Amino acid sequence: MTSTLRKNSIVASGGLLLVILPILVSWSGHDYYISLFSRILIYGLAAVSLDLLLGFSGMISLGHAAYVGIGAYVVAIFFHHASEMEPLFTWPFVLEGSENGLLVLPLAVLISALFALVIGSLCLRTRGMHFIMITLAFAQMLYYFFVSLEKYGGDDGLSLYSRSSIPGMDLGNDIHFYYLCLGSLLVFIFVARRLVYSRFGLIVRGCSNNERRIRALGINSYSYRLALFVIAGAGAGLAGGLLANQTEYVSPGLMHWTLSGELMVMVLLGGLGTLFGPVLGAAVFLLVEENLAMYTEHWMVYMGPFLVLVVIFAKRGLFGLVAGGENGNE
Amino acid sequence: MLLVIEQFLNGLQLGITLFLMSAGLTLVFGIMQVINLAHGSFYMIGAYVGATVAAASGSFLLGVAAALPAAALCGMVVEFVVLRRLYEREHLDQVLATFGLIMFFNELTRIIWGRQPLFMEVPLWLGGSVELLPGLVYPVYRLAVIGVGLAVAVSLWALFAKTRLGMQIRAGGVNRKMVGALGVNIKLLYTLVFGLGTLLAGLAGVMAGPILAVESGMGESILILTFVVIVIGGIGSIRGAVAGAVLVGLVDTLGRAFLPAVFRMLFDSSTADSVASSLASMAIYILMAAVLVVKPKGLFPAHS
Amino acid sequence: MNDKIMEVKGLNKAFGAVTATNDLSFGIDRGHVHALIGPNGAGKTTLVNQLTGDIFPDSGKIIYNSQDITRLKDYRRAHLGIARSFQITHIFENLTVGENMALSICAHSGHNFHFWRHSLRSGIVKEKLEGALGRVDLAHRRHLKASHLSHGEKRQLEVGMALTGDPELLILDEPMAGMGPGGTIELSKLIEKLKGTLTILLVEHDMDVVFSLADMVTVLVYGEAILTAPVDQVRKNRRVQQAYLGDGW
Structure with missing residues (x-):
């Protein structure tokens, strides 16, 4: 049980570090790092939601960025209409734009979940390689859809001019925004943790290992897997809504499959089938990108082979290396 | 009507390119059970090597002659160094490792050839157009691409149906151990099949060179279309690859060409254009979804 | 009948x-x-x-x-x-013995869209887990990952899981x-x-x-x-x- 203790203390100190980070940064004067770490938290959130699929239920979705993009576009489109003072649509009822974070962020979650429901219900009819390719293809479909959507900037995307407003918070202030991201991430991890160990979680973890057995037990695995797919999509949508606020800009690039691939890389780097690992993975990936990019614009030529080596030799990821314990048994 | 025939030929030409890509990839999927995202990289390598050699030597044929072995060799090296270690692993590992390979190859081409796209000339002897029907003028080069593709399809069929090697390859997909026990060097066989697949990808790349811009990342857009083809056709099936490629090529091309006109008849022009262009760019994915609903394993599943 | x-x-x-x-x-x-x-x-x-x-x-x-x-x-x-055991043992290697058994108990008690409470603390599992593990002599193994069981124990677990639904x-x-x-x-x-x-x-x-x-x-x-x-x-x-x-x- 000492490995549990070690893991808990690592998670606790990591969490504490994230909580006091803004103070440390303002002491050191590198204010830039606040927004970098906000980005890390947001990508961490997206990566955790992806890990629910990859690590806990064995569904290899290669189109997870689509839901990040949907979430981001929901925030951006509502913002756009609010600033143009033009309703989104007038039939069957009038829907006005909005900059209210308490409205648009939940909407980002909801609408991403809805897309995940429709796409997931089709994708989950398939298995294995088919599933991988189809999730990818649907994400690309949304990508091309937004590229051709001239009304919202097409290929060039949309700018936001400011962040959403939440009563009692000033999201324009990077420190406030940082804590919003941290809070969202922690809430999502907490929810995910309950989920993974609940009866529902037991079923989906079982599906990842042996779906045929699940069916022999009398469980229609399809609806459970679909529910998890929707929950993961919702988490990604929240990340997208935050990301739109962080950069104050959205473009179809957010849905591009390379972003889906990078989210996968973060999960793998951090530790598959763990809830804190993906956050660590996101931090490492973005920090490496940031720092390598300072020395060479061709950082990917190093990142690529490094990734291959990690896959072949270090399957448990960084979280597994530092925290011990078994893969998938947090 | 002539416009329809012309667009039909364009669709066929896209379909042929997709067939060359998906034939190689579906073999790798179906036989080795390995998912390879880096297949588009060999398309790109074929295009770059072909464009460079053709520009330096002034001969398109020399460009093609260099592109094919380059793509095949790169493929076999990648198989030998990386993929061989992943055959027994989960799909997730294969996805991640080959994603790493894409990053590597894309960046490598940027280092070698820079960020500016290269352009490849259509050779003089394939330049110009012919009048296929009265009023229908079509570029000779595109006809040549269609011809080459059809020839490859027939030779692949002959390879699989008629030769000993083809039989071994098919058997290797069904039962690895058994084929190994029969004295076939299965590792070598896999490397050769992989090389054949990347050679076809390289061929597709170098033939696309004069039609598209040769640039870093060009492999990915074609890769995703290839995935759509394979999902529609069924994994591991050459017949499925032919059917899927032609279907996707035609639907994509005809959709882009004619949907706006159709919609303009139905709605006022500004809405019509935006709806039609979104719909045209999504048409093949909608086709894929429809096929899935009816046949989740594709039109011609290899092992049913 | x-x-x-x-x-x-x-x-x-x-x-x-x-x-x-x-x-x-x-x-x-x-x-x-x-x-x-x-x-x-x-x-x-x-x-x-x-x-x-x-x-x-x-x-x-x-x-x-x-x-x-x-x-x-x-x-x-x-x-x-109708319950079955497979020719090749089909248990959930990535779950613990207790979770394996809990899973099959859950399978037979209505839907499982319970997202919040820990599975091993849910009423139906608490009620039946002990007996189900005891029936196939695996109570002492409950916290062990199923992949660590011996071949015979895996088979016992599988039969035990098949029995939880009172087939x-x-x-x-x-x-x-x-x-x-x-x-x-x-x-x-x-x-x-x-x-x-x-x-x-x-x-x-x-x-x-x-x-x-x-x-x-x-x-x-x-x-x-x-x-x-x-x-x-x-x-x-x-x-x-x-x-x-x-x-x-």
């Missing part, structure tokens, strides 16, 4: 040119241990897969408790009280396969213990096991049921000996 819990009538299944099940008919008496024997390639597992709904027959009927279940999906049959018909597909002598004895004891509480269809190679446990035997050769008879008659039947038991008998 009918004294036959399951009846198979004129079942056919072909894979391409290979006929795996050929006009096969037999019935299973309620409360019996009914053994299914036959040489390798006789189509035993194919038949089991049709009975459990893993695959569907080309033609013929499967009647369970007077209900036609020929086209019923696998998970629906499980709800009707009426338990289908055991070669439960002794790959097990040492110790494990075989353990499992035979377990089956002996279950005898009378439910109906068991036992697909088995080991003739000693079959003759010591079974009431009725169906002999399968090339996808055909050549004989269904009480165990004593089968022991004496020459045709069976020729087809299956070889010259050693």
